[in-house]
Amino acid sequence: MSAFSDALCTAAQGPTGMTTGEPHEPVRTSWADVHAKACAGARVLAAHGIGPGDAVAVLAAKPFEVAPIAQAAWLAGASVTMLHQPTARTNLMTYAQDTAAVLSLVGAKAAVLGDPFTEFAELLDGSGVLALTVDDLLAEPGGPAPDVEIGEDLPALLQLTSGSTSTPKAVRITHRNLWANIEAMCQAAQIRPGEVMVSWLPLFHDMGMVGFLTLPMCRGIELVTVTPTDFLASPLIWPTLISKYRGTITAAPNFAFALTARVLARPTTRELGLDLSCMRFALNGAEPIDVAAVRAFLAAGAPFGLPETAVVCAYGMAEASLAVSFHPWGTPLKVDTVDAQALEIARRAVPAESGRSFPVLGPPLDGIEVAVRGRDGAVLGDREVGVLHLRGECITEQYLTVDGPVATQDADKWLDTGDLGYLVDGEVVVCGRVKDVIIMGGRNIYPTDIERVAQSIDGVRAGNAVAVRWTTPSGRESFAVAVESREAGDQDAAERIRQAVRSAVTAEIGARPATVSVLPVGSLPKTPSGKLQRSAAARLITPPPAEALPVRPPAPEGLPLPG
Structure with missing residues (x-):
């Protein structure tokens, strides 16, 4: 077995698990129970001829369903592609066409559908893709997973990139890539037994799927998880769950920190008696980080005991499995203020009393190298702005595109991120996307x-x-x-x-x-x-x-x- 699949089995031996169903009907499921269902699901997949190297697509919104479905695919040796979910405003005809393109792109042999998406099974008629419901897959547990050879270089995730619709692209993440990044994240964040992770992140995004489902499931960490719909309907659910379950680790994109800051600042919130003193690692990533939003969140959380060091600004991307760098946890927010004119014209980050302010996103995680290159490919020095390049065991080697597989790395195994940024004393700062400047x-x-x-x-x-x-x-x-x-x-x-x-x-x-x-x-x-x-x-x-x-x-x- 790969180190990753072996870890899934090991985590199932412990007492930890996941709590879902908040705020109305919380239900706790142990990772042992998830694993037992996954073993049953892996046997069903194997019975349908799905094994090592095959692709399984998943269209499900409920974390307690996604966890055993994904693990079942991995135990069968297959990869997982989390399909983007339609919303109330989605044109279903367009969605069906886009989804068919994605299924073709990843070469899906099966698609597993959970509520409220089981009706989409009829869209797969005649496509050659086996349609299974969650009930079809997760029969009564009992017995081991099928005995298959799971190599380190088998794909574990075919992660759709942001905006993958009519011209989809997927990042091919192997067992080796995934486990290297999980290990590096756990080391940098010092994730240990006894932690409680709290999340509302979508599972079709890498931060939710890798960071707040796969990681706790394979490392035996307690997880409390709701859906993005739950958060958007009532942003207060996020700090409430942190307080109730004594959450120590969470994450969200920048907009959620800004939104929650406003909710925490309301006079009526003071009456709820929230206690956020337990939170030590609140990762801000997945979109440009606004220093003002981070400061507002910390200020609004302070009356509830939120530590001033709680927010961890980070840099990551699907091509790195998830994370590239973390600001060192337990230390205050670090901001680099630079001269705007030097940045915009000379492309140098010159320290200044006032000007442009960027959060410093910490040193690269263990096993990842970051280089800044100019247009001619030359490596730039400290505080010189160029394109960030990555190299390491967790970095994907391949995109899947409608025109076939495409290599992501150059001859020296460097990946061009398309992000503009610079290094300051070995720590990463991101300025923006090359294509948007x-x-x-x-x-x-x-x-x-x-x-x-x-x-x-x-x-x-x-x-x-x-x-x-x-x-x-x-x-x-x-x-x-x-x-x-x-x-x-x-x-x-x-x-x-x-x-x-x-x-x-x-x-x-x-x-x-x-x-x-x-x-x-x-x-x-x-x-x-x-x-x-x-x-x-x-x-x-x-x-x-x-x-x-x-x-x-x-x-x-x-x-x-x-x-």
């Missing part, structure tokens, strides 16, 4: 800076502002901004928001938006994991008459970086 007058302007300013305007929904490249009729490159607001239908209110965004961005960034659009709630396109899709958003922005036209060509391959 706006170039004006020789400056590299990061859209996240513009978006943070826009979100600060009264009437703009938090986390729902986007800045995109824009070209004026004269051919000058500029940028445009779109924001969501509940007041979009009120012409006077929308004009007030437009003017306020334009003025604030111009004052803060030193560059004027070509146009600002105020859109109704739910307009901005996002990936299934909740990230803004800037290129798609550009099509929603209305240019002012004879003033600007949107950029349509594909993103450039690189930027004028030093070296």
Whole structure:
């Protein structure tokens, strides 16, 4: 057996498990019970001819179902692909087409469906993909898993990347990759028996699936987990569960920290008697981290005992299985403030009293190397901004694409992340994505800076502002901004928001938006994991008459970086 699959079996020998069903009907299931169901499921898969190297797709929302389904596939030697879940606004015809493309991409031999998605089984008729419900797979437990050879280089996860819809792409994560990253995360976070992990993260995203289901399931860590729907319906459920179950480890994208900070600051929350003193490791990752949001969360949590060192800013990506670097836990938030002009024009992170502020994301995890390279591939020095490259045992070697497998690494096993950043004393700082950077007058302007300013305007929904490249009729490159607001239908209110965004961005960034659009709630396109899709958003922005036209060509391959 691989080290990973062996760990799944070992964890099943202990007393720990997972609690699901909060806040209405909490139910605790031991990892031993999960393993017994998984063994039964692995036998069912084997009986259908599914074994080492085969792919199993999963469309299920409930963690207590996903855990044994995924483990069953792994015990049978198969890989797992978590399918993106449709929402109330999803066009089901488009979803069916996109899902068929994903199933073809990963070569799925079976798809396991849980409530409320069992009706999708009929979409698989005639596709050659075996459709199984959770009940079909998880029959009465009893007996061992099938005796199969599970090598370290078999795929364990075929993880869909953000935005994988009509042109999907999957990251091929082997047992070796996965176990190397889990080991490194446990070492860096010092995860030991007795920890309690609390999560609401979606399981079709790598942070939820790897960090807050796979890791506790194979390391025997107690887990309390609800769904993203539970959190979005009532963000207070997150700190409430931490308090109730004495959670020590959690994680979320930046928007959730900002949202929860506002909830914790309400006077009525003080009456609940929450105790967050137990939380030692609250990872902030998966999207650009706003220093102001982290500080607001820590300040709002302080009256409830939240330690000032609780938030751990991190860098990760599916290509690394999950994590690349963690800020050292137990230490205060570390912020690097640099001169904006030097950053944007000279591409150097020069320390300054005021300017651009980035969270420092810690040193690379054990076994991972990070290098910063210029456009010519030359390795850059400390505080020189370039493209981050990764190398290590947890780094994938292959993408699966509609055109076939594609290597991810160069001849020296380095992976180009597409992220701009720099190193400071060996610690990682991320500035933005290469493809999103706006170039004006020789400056590299990061859209996240513009978006943070826009979100600060009264009437703009938090986390729902986007800045995109824009070209004026004269051919000058500029940028445009779109924001969501509940007041979009009120012409006077929308004009007030437009003017306020334009003025604030111009004052803060030193560059004027070509146009600002105020859109109704739910307009901005996002990936299934909740990230803004800037290129798609550009099509929603209305240019002012004879003033600007949107950029349509594909993103450039690189930027004028030093070296």
